Amino acid sequence: MTSSAEAVEGLGTLEELQRRSHPVRAVVALIIGFVGLIFAIGLSISFGAADISLSTVWAAVFHFSPDLTAHQIIRDIRLPRVLGAALVGGCFAVAGAIMQGMTRNPLADSGLLGLNSGAAFMLAVCFAFFPGLPYMYLILWSFVGAGLGVLIVYGIGSLAKGGLTPMRLVLAGAAVSALLGALGEGIALYYRIGQDLAFWYAGGVSGTKWYHLQILSPWILVAMIGALILSRSITLLSLGEEIAIGLGQRTAVIKVWGMVVVLILAGAAVSVVGAVGFVGLIIPHLTRYIVGHDYRWIISCSLVYGALLVVLADLAARTINPPYEAPIGAIIAFIGVPFFLYLARKGGKEL
Amino acid sequence: MSHNSFLTASQQKARKKNFFILSILVVLIVITFVISMNTGVIKLTPMEVIRTLFGQGDAQQQLILYEFRLPRIIIAVLVGMGLAVSGAILQGISKNALADPGILGINAGAGLAVMLFISFFPATTAAPVYLLPVLAFVGAGFTAIVIYTLSYKRHEGITPMRLLLTGIAVAAGISSAMIVLTLRLSPENYQFVATWLAGSIWGSNWKFVFSLLPWLLILFPFVYAKSRVLNILNLGDLTAVGLGASIEKERRWLLAASVGLAGASVSVSGGIGFVGLIGPHLARQLVGAKHQFLLPASALVGGLLVLMADTIGRSILEPSEIPAGIVVAVLGAPYFLYLLARIKE
Numbered sequence: 001m002t003s004s005a006e007a008v009e010g011l012g013t014l015e016e017l018q019r020r021s022h023p024v025r026a027v028v029a030l031i032i033g034f035v036g037l038i039f040a041i042g043l044s045i046s047f048g049a050a051d052i053s054l055s056t057v058w059a060a061v062f063h064f065s066p067d068l069t070a071h072q073i074i075r076d077i078r079l080p081r082v083l084g085a086a087l088v089g090g091c092f093a094v095a096g097a098i099m100q101g102m103t104r105n106p107l108a109d110s111g112l113l114g115l116n117s118g119a120a121f122m123l124a125v126c127f128a129f130f131p132g133l134p135y136m137y138l139i140l141w142s143f144v145g146a147g148l149g150v151l152i153v154y155g156i157g158s159l160a161k162g163g164l165t166p167m168r169l170v171l172a173g174a175a176v177s178a179l180l181g182a183l184g185e186g187i188a189l190y191y192r193i194g195q196d197l198a199f200w201y202a203g204g205v206s207g208t209k210w211y212h213l214q215i216l217s218p219w220i221l222v223a224m225i226g227a228l229i230l231s232r233s234i235t236l237l238s239l240g241e242e243i244a245i246g247l248g249q250r251t252a253v254i255k256v257w258g259m260v261v262v263l264i265l266a267g268a269a270v271s272v273v274g275a276v277g278f279v280g281l282i283i284p285h286l287t288r289y290i291v292g293h294d295y296r297w298i299i300s301c302s303l304v305y306g307a308l309l310v311v312l313a314d315l316a317a318r319t320i321n322p323p324y325e326a327p328i329g330a331i332i333a334f335i336g337v338p339f340f341l342y343l344a345r346k347g348g349k350e351l
Numbered sequence: 352m353s354h355n356s357f358l359t360a361s362q363q364k365a366r367k368k369n370f371f372i373l374s375i376l377v378v379l380i381v382i383t384f385v386i387s388m389n390t391g392v393i394k395l396t397p398m399e400v401i402r403t404l405f406g407q408g409d410a411q412q413q414l415i416l417y418e419f420r421l422p423r424i425i426i427a428v429l430v431g432m433g434l435a436v437s438g439a440i441l442q443g444i445s446k447n448a449l450a451d452p453g454i455l456g457i458n459a460g461a462g463l464a465v466m467l468f469i470s471f472f473p474a475t476t477a478a479p480v481y482l483l484p485v486l487a488f489v490g491a492g493f494t495a496i497v498i499y500t501l502s503y504k505r506h507e508g509i510t511p512m513r514l515l516l517t518g519i520a521v522a523a524g525i526s527s528a529m530i531v532l533t534l535r536l537s538p539e540n541y542q543f544v545a546t547w548l549a550g551s552i553w554g555s556n557w558k559f560v561f562s563l564l565p566w567l568l569i570l571f572p573f574v575y576a577k578s579r580v581l582n583i584l585n586l587g588d589l590t591a592v593g594l595g596a597s598i599e600k601e602r603r604w605l606l607a608a609s610v611g612l613a614g615a616s617v618s619v620s621g622g623i624g625f626v627g628l629i630g631p632h633l634a635r636q637l638v639g640a641k642h643q644f645l646l647p648a649s650a651l652v653g654g655l656l657v658l659m660a661d662t663i664g665r666s667i668l669e670p671s672e673i674p675a676g677i678v679v680a681v682l683g684a685p686y687f688l689y690l691l692a693r694i695k696e
Binding site: 107152156159160167168170171172174175176178179181182183185186188189190192277278326327329330333334336337340341344345 | 501513515516521523527531534545546624673674676681685692693
């Protein structure tokens with residue numbers, strides 16, 4: 001049972017929370033982010049081996065004529081690719097935001113916590129033992145793998161004396177990633193599928209096809225709606241477990257559903273792009289800085305800005321050294337590593 | 352030691368016990384050596400090994416023993432020793448039971464340097480082997496300096512937690528740089544590099560033994576001579592300052608030695624992680640926390656571990672090989688998680 005004093009204290013924090021959230025800024029940020037995203041998508045479609053003007057892009061999307069090669073390139077190659085990038089970015093960022101809110105851990109991110117490596121490991125298994133498995137089943141295995149990764153990390157973290165500290169989660173995540181990575185590598189070396197997997201581990205959306213998006217989008221849509229429904233409860237949970245209970249939240253239920261949403265989002269994203277880290281770390285921090293501590297705003301802004309980041313990263317990946325493509329994962333790591341270092345230096349006190 | 356004569360009876364008993372444990376470890380390495388000889392495509396029985404060692408074997412047996420198995424086994428043991436002692440030093444100077452050259456990103460730095468070299472001078476063009484440990488040392492040293500600088504804060508110095516987090520981040524950055532490099536390689540070179548990165552004892556010939564050995568021969572005695580310093584550092588900075596040790600200077604020297612050992616080992620073995628973590632831990636369970644015994648015990652446990660991993664990797668899926676690094680990671684990661692669950696922060 002919770003005492004009334006705690007509930008009152010909770011209400012106090014709730015008021016402070018409302019003071020610390022900035023809905024106006026959030027709406028402005030959402031609009032700017034959305035416009036930026038549309039612009040980045042247009043830029044990304046027009047840029048590539050064959051340069052296509054923005055007006056042609058507009059025409060190809062809204063007045064498609066199958067006789068024009070440029071229109072076909074846009075429809076069949078560039079559009080699914082850029083939409084894939086946007087979806088993946090949104091998924092990683094929202095997954096990261098939910099994890100950070102639920103665990104109150106500023107370093108939480110699907111890459112650092114073993115989800116990505118779990119999904120990647122499962123996919124290595126599928127590539128080696130069931131080559132030619134339809135994409136629909138690959139995604140399901142990717143969810144299972146992500147679940148496996150997070151189960152081990154959380155299991156270890158919560159078994160530990162003193163509970164789940166940021167440090168402990170990161171260390172457990174690093175060890176689980178090493179373990180699953182080693183197993184995946186062993187399989188890859190033995191079956192000589194290493195370089196196929198390497199590109200995919202590195203992260204790239206170049207192979208995204210319409211049917212990938214068709215299969216993924218229902219999952220992602222449901223998970224995103226789930227995330228928005230949970231967002232208010234996550235805000236309360238981010239104040240602390242006791243306060244959330246005091247305010248009448250069923251924390252265990254929220255945590256379970258939150259984890260399911262995270263698994264679907266991260267698993268789906270990994271199945272397209274491979275194990276890209278740091279998106280889920282950077283974006284929620286950025287949006288929290290702008291919009292304050294209300295997770296309804298944090299999650300919706302993370303969706304837009306995560307999509308923007310990965311679309312831009314993909315654009316950079318194609319333009320840095322053509323005709324080679326740099327892996328997206330590496331490009332994001334270049335931004336993500338310094339950012340993580342900065343957070344680690346601050347000792348993870350923010351949030 | 353001048354105060355040996357003042358040892359109490361119980362201390363003398365502990366010393367005897369520790370010497371006994373060290374000799375058991377040596378015996379275990381010899382046994383694994385014999386088993387390792389007896390595995391592989393062509394097996395050599397213990398009798399054949401002994402006959403060949405005394406010059407009585409036929410030409411084929413001599414070839415296998417001296418040109419293939421023996422150098423590989425020696426390298427496995429040396430690499431294990433180097434990594435484990437490196438880990439023991441890191442754990443000692445950071446007072447962090449979870450420190451290890453792999454987790455701290457030092458192995459990755461050494462790997463990146465070697466890999467840059469391989470991608471520009473492919474393995475087929477007989478690379479100057481002696482250069483590899485130097486390169487790896489430079490890479491490891493550079494990474495260590497980066498990590499040290501990034502986790503150093505004025506007035507606070509280095510906290511173990513910041514050191515570990517920084518190491519993890521730097522390792523993540525380096526591995527994405529390595530992925531960029533691997534994608535550029537031809538499929539043959541890729542298979543070679545991937546096997547190396549996964550921690551395979553690939554340099555299985557005498558040249559590699561002689562390129563690795565000098566590093567260990569110089570650094571082991573140096574570190575051993577610092578056992579007392581390590582014991583003091585383990586007590587905590589305040590005590591150490593009280594005892595008059597200039598800790599920051601000692602710490603840097605020991606860190607350099609640790610980097611040297613890790614770098615040289617990684618140059619011939621690729622990314623074998625977790626040995627530096629598990630070796631010293633098991634050793635501590637066996638002989639206690641005094642570095643006079645902990646260091647040699649770590650070396651022996653580490654050597655035994657990598658030799659066993661290499662033997663298992665060679666025999667588990669014959670005729671294919673599983674790199675020793677993968678075997679060690681599969682065994683080591685669960686142990687790390689177990690430690691993580693048990694240790695208080």
